[in-house]
Amino acid sequence: GMDALVERAAQRGEGLPGVVSAVVMRLLAAMDETMEQLRNPPGNKKVNAARPPTPMPLSAHHRTQLRGWQAVFVLGARSDRAFAERLLPQLFRHLAVPHVPDVRDCQELLACSLCAMYEDLVVEPFLVPALKFFDAQAQVSASLLVVASYMFKRWSAAARQGALGGESVQRVAALIHAVAPYLSHNSAYVRGTAAWGYFEIFEALGTERLAEQFCAGDAKLLTDLYLFIASNKECKKMRGRLRPVFADLGPGDPGMLARLLDSEVLPAPDEPKDPASVPAASPMYLCMDGEFQPSSTFLTNLKEEVAAEMDTFYHRSDVTQYPSCSDNWQYFVAQAVAELSAAPPAAAAGADDPTEGAETF
Numbered sequence: 001g002m003d004a005l006v007e008r009a010a011q012r013g014e015g016l017p018g019v020v021s022a023v024v025m026r027l028l029a030a031m032d033e034t035m036e037q038l039r040n041p042p043g044n045k046k047v048n049a050a051r052p053p054t055p056m057p058l059s060a061h062h063r064t065q066l067r068g069w070q071a072v073f074v075l076g077a078r079s080d081r082a083f084a085e086r087l088l089p090q091l092f093r094h095l096a097v098p099h100v101p102d103v104r105d106c107q108e109l110l111a112c113s114l115c116a117m118y119e120d121l122v123v124e125p126f127l128v129p130a131l132k133f134f135d136a137q138a139q140v141s142a143s144l145l146v147v148a149s150y151m152f153k154r155w156s157a158a159a160r161q162g163a164l165g166g167e168s169v170q171r172v173a174a175l176i177h178a179v180a181p182y183l184s185h186n187s188a189y190v191r192g193t194a195a196w197g198y199f200e201i202f203e204a205l206g207t208e209r210l211a212e213q214f215c216a217g218d219a220k221l222l223t224d225l226y227l228f229i230a231s232n233k234e235c236k237k238m239r240g241r242l243r244p245v246f247a248d249l250g251p252g253d254p255g256m257l258a259r260l261l262d263s264e265v266l267p268a269p270d271e272p273k274d275p276a277s278v279p280a281a282s283p284m285y286l287c288m289d290g291e292f293q294p295s296s297t298f299l300t301n302l303k304e305e306v307a308a309e310m311d312t313f314y315h316r317s318d319v320t321q322y323p324s325c326s327d328n329w330q331y332f333v334a335q336a337v338a339e340l341s342a343a344p345p346a347a348a349a350g351a352d353d354p355t356e357g358a359e360t361f
Contacts, residue, residue, distance in 0.1 A: 002071075006078040015080045024075050024083075027068050028090045034064050035097065054098050062100055069106035077113040077251060084118050092126045098139050101300050108143050112150045113251040123151065123171045131178035138187040145190060148179050149197030150249050156204035164205070172201060173213035180222060183229075195229050196242050202226040 002020055009017050038053040038061055055061035076087050091114070095107050115122045130136075130144050155172055158164040164172075182194035202210060207226065211219035229235045 003074050006075065016078065016083050020075055021083050024072055027072050031065065031068050031094065034061055037061065054100055057100060065103045069103050073106040073110045076110050079114065081118055084114055084121055088114060088121060088126055092130055095143055096130065096140055098137055104143055108146050109251040111147045115147060115151050116154065119151065119171060124174055128174050128178045134181065138190050141182065142190045142193055145179065145182060145193040145197065148175055149193055149246065151175060152197040152201040153249060156200050159204040169213060173210065176201065176222060180225060183225060192238055192242060195235060196239060196246055198226065199229045199239060
């Protein structure tokens with residue numbers, strides 16, 4: 001109902017209805033209260049600042065957070081500029097603490113939506129300062145880098161169309177500065193997220209255009225980091241594996257009904273399907289235990305792909321299982337190829353038959 005109210009107001013050229021903004025702020029107050037209860041449960045005599053504010057899956061607190069942030073995402077994605085200024089501080093305060101993945105997915109999508117609409121309100125005031133806090137938990141850093149990568153993706157598309165203005169280029173430079181340290185993060189999926197966005201924006205804008213935004217020393221260092229990511233074969237493999245994951249990065253249509261229909265939780269109205277003729281597909285969203293949940297979140301998919309590729313790197317580095325990957329093997333192969341190339345044609349032809357010249361016993 002609230003989503004439809006916002007839609008009708010937008011069609012009439014009106015701002016965000018007051019009742020909608022009031023509902024969103026009340027929802028955020030409920031989210032604050034829930035997080036405080038998780039940190040300091042009722043009856044707990046000692047305040048434990050280190051207590052993780054993440055509930056048990058499908059507990060009462062988890063259900064409250066999931067429903068609350070789904071509603072905040074749907075309504076907050078329709079924010080006008082004035083309400084976005086009120087919403088952003090609370091959003092980034094919650095992004096700065098761990099949450100259950102499906103809850104955090106709604107927060108990331110809302111941040112991406114607001115970035116797309118009001119990048120001047122988000123990037124330098126909130127996103128860049130949040131990334132400069134290097135002691136955040138890995139999940140928090142990954143979420144912030146997902147939002148940064150979404151902006152890099154948008155800016156890259158605009159640059160390829162010649163539609164990226166000078167003011168946006170300055171924001172690009174500020175965000176590159178904030179993302180670059182995460183290329184050395186200890187967590188593989190955090191590092192992989194940073195590397196994907198970093199490569200994407202440099203590839204689209206070019207090193208020369210970006211170098212104009214930095215001092216000489218910074219430009220040299222940042223360009224060399226890009227050249228390493230662009231040319232290193234393992235970075236190329238990782239980037240190729242993550243490309244399908246990042247292809248769907250973005251909030252899309254914030255309408256919850258559209259998400260239900262697209263996810264096959266509800267059947268399409270005009271296209272009945274024969275179960276025998278259509279292969280089973282994993283839906284994007286599920287109605288389970290009375291809750292509307294994503295079957296998988298973006299960050300979860302990203303983490304799994306990075307982990308799988310890192311396992312591949314590890315196993316290939318074990319020369320007892322893969323001798324052909326060892327430096328010694330590569331050396332002797334290269335030496336044999338060089339000797340064959342330098343040998344006379346007749347000798348090379350004779351080398352093709354391993355039985356020629358062999359003694360018979």
